[in-house]
Amino acid sequence: MKNYLIPALCLSLFVLNGCSLFDDLIASSTPTKTKMEGVWEVTAAYDDEGKWILDSISSFITLIDLQKDNSVISTAGPMFMYIVHGKSRFNKIMSTIDQVFDYAEANFFTNGEWNAGSGNTDYFTVEIKLKLPGQKSLTSLLEAMGINSKALGLDQTIYHKFMGVKVSFEEDSDLKMIWDFDFNTSAEYNIKNEELKYVLWEGVSARNFTRCKFVLTKRVKGFTEIIRDTRN
Structure with missing residues (x-):
């Protein structure tokens, strides 16, 4: 009996280890872009000193749908x-504009583009289009700060591109994703001219963006459904 027990035990361990290795192989072979696709909620946010900032940047649920x-x-x-x-400037702007990003009531959202390339990668690019509501008060604020708002083109949509954003996932799970805007990340801010060509926008220095870390949790429901449920 013992002669059969030991080989059987070894075979069982081999099968279990093989399954684990197979799962790891499948996980590691899944392209980063594929793992990133879907609806994510920002559930934690930290500044470059590791301080919690989620409450500062989120008056409504912060969702990001990477399509x-x-x-x-x-x-x-x-x-x-x-x-x-x-x-500092964020707090001044958000407390001064006529209408903060009122996702709870309004039908506008913040859109953009993203890409993580092919295969497995540790970095991706995201570009977000920002055109604030309540632009009149923002213009007055910036002019009071000595900034020529007309020269900065604040009546236009600004394309904020961040390249080399570090992306990682929690060990043994693709349901938690971490974004690091660190010193390997670079930024570029543009507007578009009448021919829809990018024109560099220098209203704010792209070199001085805030280094932050965000934890995103994957959601099963769709973007629209989550927005509707949150509003209700």
């Missing part, structure tokens, strides 16, 4: 405003 065609639809306007402008 297969590389488009983005989100309620992440305040989050990207924080990254672009930093805590």
Whole structure:
């Protein structure tokens, strides 16, 4: 009996280990872009000192829908405003504009594009279009700060592109994703001319964006359904 027991035990361990290795192989072979696709909720946010900032950037649920065609639809306007402008200017802007990003009531969202390339990668690019509501008060605020708002083209949509954003996933799970806007990340801000060509926008220095870390949790429901449930 013992002669059969030991080989059987070894075979069982081999099968179990083989399954585990197979699962790991499947997980590691899944392209990063495929793992990133879907609807995500920002459930944690930290500044470059590791301080919690989620409450500052989110008065409504912060959702980011990374679609297969590389488009983005989100309620992440305040989050990207924080990254672009930093805590001090962000707080001034958000407390001064006529209408904050009112995702709870309005029918507009914050859109953009993204791409993670092919295969397995640790970095991706995201571009977010920001055109604030309540532009009149924002213009007055910036002019009071000595900034020529007309020269900055604030009546136009600004395309905020971040390249080399680090992306990772929790060990043994693709349901938790971490974004790091760190010192390997670079930024570029553009507007578009009448021919829809990019023109560099220098109203805010792209070198001085705020380094932050965000934890995103994958959601099963669709973007529209979650928005509707949250509003109710």
